[in-house]
Amino acid sequence: MADDVQGGRGGAPLGPYRRAQVALNVRVVPDVPSFAVDDGFAYAVPEGLDPTVGSIVRVPLGGRRVRGWVVATGAEARMGLREVLSMSGDVPAFDRALLGVLRWAAARYVAPLATLLAKASPPNIPRRGKAAGYAPLGSIESPEQPALRDLGTGSRTIVVAGRVPLAVLAALTGRQAAAGRTSLIVAATAAEADAVESELRGRFGERVVSGGSHRSGAEVTRSWVAGATEAGTIVVGTREVAAWPLAAPGLAVVLGEGRRGMKDKATPTVHARDLLAKRAAAERFSLVLSDVVPTAEALARAGSVSAIGSRGWGLVEVVDRRADPPGAGLLADVTAGALRAAVADGRRVFMFTDRRTTTMRCTSCRTIRRCENCGAAPGGGGECRRCGAPTGACAQCGGRRFEALGAGMSRVASEVARIVGADKVGEAGSGRPVLVGTERDLPMIAADLTIVVDADGPLMAPTYRAAEDALRLLARAVAAAGLGRGRRALLQTSDPGHPVIGALLKGDPVAFVREDSARRAALGFPPGGEILVVEAGGLPPGADRELAHEVGTRAAVLGPAESGGSLRWLIQARDLASTRAVVRGVVGRWREGGARVRVDADPIDL
Template sequence: MTDQGAPAARAAGAPDRGDLDRSRRIARVHVEVEPLHLDRPFDYLVPDDVEVVAGQRVEVLFAGRRTLGLVAEVTSDTDVPDDRLRPLRRTLGDHVWVRPDELATLRWLAARTGAPVADGVRHALPKRVIEVERAAAEAGWYPAAPRPSSDPAPDADALDAAWAGYGEDGRTLREAVTSGHGSFLWRPLPGEDLAARVGELVQLCLAGGRDALVVVPDPSSPAADGVVAAAGDLVVDTRGDLKQRAMYRRWLEARTGRVRVVVGLRGVSLWPLERLGLAIVLDEANPALKERRSPRHHAREVVLERARRAGGVGLLVGTVPSAPAWRLLRERRVVPIVPTREAERAARPRVTLVPDDGRYRTRLAAEATGALRRATRAGTYGVVLAARRGEGRALVCGRCGERSVCPTCASSLLLGRDGSVLCEGCGWRAPKLPACRACGERRPVPLAAGAAWLGRELTRSSDATVAVLEGYAQTPPPPPAILVTTRGSVLDTPPGPVGAVILADLDGALRRPTLDAAEDTLRLAVQVATWAAHPLTRAVLPDGGEVVVQSREPEHHAIDALVRWDPGAFWKAEIVTRTALRFPPAAVAIRLGVATTDPGLGAAVRAAVPPGTDVLGPLPVEGELTFLLKADDRAATLAALRPLREAWSKAGTTHRLDVDPVDA
């Protein structure tokens, strides 16, 4: 006999045990343990001196260890024999951690992602800090706080003017936020002041007596700053590197109702609010919004579901919809909020397409260098988007573009840190590049130039200050200057007026070996191109800045959608390819990785899934076998895999399941 809790075995229709002592209290607990085969509530006896209600977090003994759990139900009924019941050890805090509707959401999340409920509980709840509870009790807002009031709604005439570019769609969204409900996908105008618009929506929600949740992909989001400014002392901002004490205090303020707005990264998707009326996800397609640990959910799905269950508004914001968002649009489960065509034409930047003639020695076309020169002479920034950080390692001939290959194994040659060339395939190395097989040239250039390489080229050829920005929170020099940036430095708001945006290497991004390469490339290009149309730019250049696109594939539908500024046209073309391949959004992708080398695993997976589910693989990835499943019915496929996964769990075989992986 072990001292772990006994599983709650009573099922619907089970016989009533007349001999059960009705005075006993039984807590049905989701124990926070990882194995999938233990994903069920366990019954514990509540001692006479312990007060416990559903939703409280408790400490229990499970398999001889002190473990946390969440009470799902308090009952007097159990089918567990008396000698197997173990007592609860203690409750954690005087507050309810998870309310019944929130537990229902956690169970929905577990079913949707194929994860144990306990994983969702661990993800949703912070670590307890008793000192925070004591300080809050002394301050008078724990275990419950009086509901704070908000400022009146913004002036109606001012709102009409600010949202005029969206026509009837804008009025529909604002009316829903004030007192209605629904799911929406908003494509902002190019150069839109997102901080102001999102702040107005939050104010409308608060004035209507409801609360707001805003999820952002990065801590430097200017739109999140706008929400914090608009909500004042009604908001908790969880961005930044918060310590355990600070994070628990903010969560407790939301739990007790002391605040009415929560702003943060993907981790706040499940944070509590008293009367959720508006839940927003900014840049909904950003991969940073996808959780990397179980349950591997995306903030997009969680936010929409929470808003739906609360009778509020779920709002996704983005320029080019993700594949899952496009699927929701096609199924009419979200309502598009888009600018009028006239407003979008007036607001969009001027885009010039320059077909690339295969230049390698000089990365930028004359049209691009001319645009940078005009931008800096006007006292603004010129921005060059680099494909990657650093130098860019795979080499081609600087004259003709012939790929530089290893003389031993024919793999691509790379540039070493000491200036030598090397092959990572077989280890061959030489102090300098061999002569090009096609033209005899010995000067190498990267196949896709990194930010550092472009920065050096521009420093040699330009009189303006050149700064290379790689990653978040980089501080640029004041304009005029040329900024060479990577995607990590591309935010909703430019660093200042931008007179020129140069997109010189979109082809490299389009050729990445991932299915979402085209949509991701277009999304990034649109985001940085809007800097040339931002109010900061138009304050200096009334007609906005220039956008120059260089491409060897000018007919590619992603390039065409960028030049015509028509994201909808991209998906109309992209969906043809996706449907033929049965990839998202035409089907649901599920990635399954199992830490085994069993040659029979593929046959077992194929035998388990329902008809109509395609299984690709296995491929050996980092010590495991990985499969990609394409399913028409996500729930049926996950249910069919469950017995197999529970068997792996019992055997101690590690496996990972990811529904809608961000790179599929």
């Protein structure tokens, strides 16, 4: 009992406490982003309050009053405990099943439990509305795809290669709603989530609610309450909704499961796909993971893949730039000719450029510039931006002059304007015949001809996932031209034999992703291995030795490397389950000492 009073494991911190026995006590995790409070503290429940697992409460902590979450309840009489001050709303943020998933996520992403519990909670106090219920739905047609017809009857994961049409989404979620089950749809961007919500709301009315960081706190809270309390709700949003509690969950659909928008950048770096996969197994609902190019992680979860249509994208033609003369500019002659012809015929053209990686080539021998150490595009500086190796003359001919094959939107627009006229060129949404854009614009583009200015840039991105990510990005750009007679995409490349280019020509990404996954597994990269990246600033002397000493016997520890005033380590092993607990202890001590620490589990950029 003394342990409870002193605030040790199982007890609340020092302060005023009750001297009489109480009938009920609860364990509360306070909303403090620290590993030190993960186990929670015991509090007495005064008369008039009836908290359950998941209840959001206010409790005393030291000299403060803080928000917290009830993670356990007990009927054993306890003495000397401080009391719960109040309950914030009457809707629990999670039940026992979801709590178990959030504990798993806290361990996987090496994050304080409170940061995960906060993800499951609304921004404002949740209060139940009047239980009016939803109007009954009429007959809902089954999806055309056989693999999707029986979803919602148990825990199943289905991987879909291709974009899920809105009509199919309506059929899937409508059948769930008619059966009194709640659906969750997660989109990669706010614009895509809004488009889905608008379509489904037109069909199903008020039972469709939305959430995400682009919505107001009041709107998000109303949607959160509806999803948590009204069975048959259809929740649509961005990655933030993946942790929301659901009343009678039947189905979750992840649209663009391989897109960057599905993963949090800040700690905890939760991936919506992985969180929902764990939830589907624990809460017994079906999960659809869709993308024009499925990830290796998704394929590892499901043995088979369902396709939407016979081909994921339309006709692709390759423009080989190896024979271009020096100073040829951004567009090859054949590309410029196709651009002129399309504009003359009144066709819509989309010029796609990727700003993240620009390919450089030698002006003498036309060879693409690669880092001799890691093979990535080294950029225009004196060292490789991925591995830090020095870059110098062309490895093929010794030349020292290089030219860019890609560029930003303004330069691309200027070159296109010289070919077809400035009045014909504009940004996405301008209504001009030729639109110049980036990945951000892809969801709103419908064209007859797509021109990829520099396909080699994504192929040479400085990450271990470059090939898969490049195929996904280029496939989305190509798909903007749609299917049908006269529609096509032109890919400018100086590496026409690259396997990614071959997969684009075939229109079948799955075989390539499986082969790339095997290559990554041989190197210990996800999903065949696990990686943690630890970034820290303001560390005390000897921190490097501490991490190597604590973790080095369990996993490979590479680094530290300096990056922007911080130190960066890579921790790699086939299985990091036991290592994560050790890293948690080291990170906790560093943070208590005032260091800034970020942990990224299975990072996208590496």
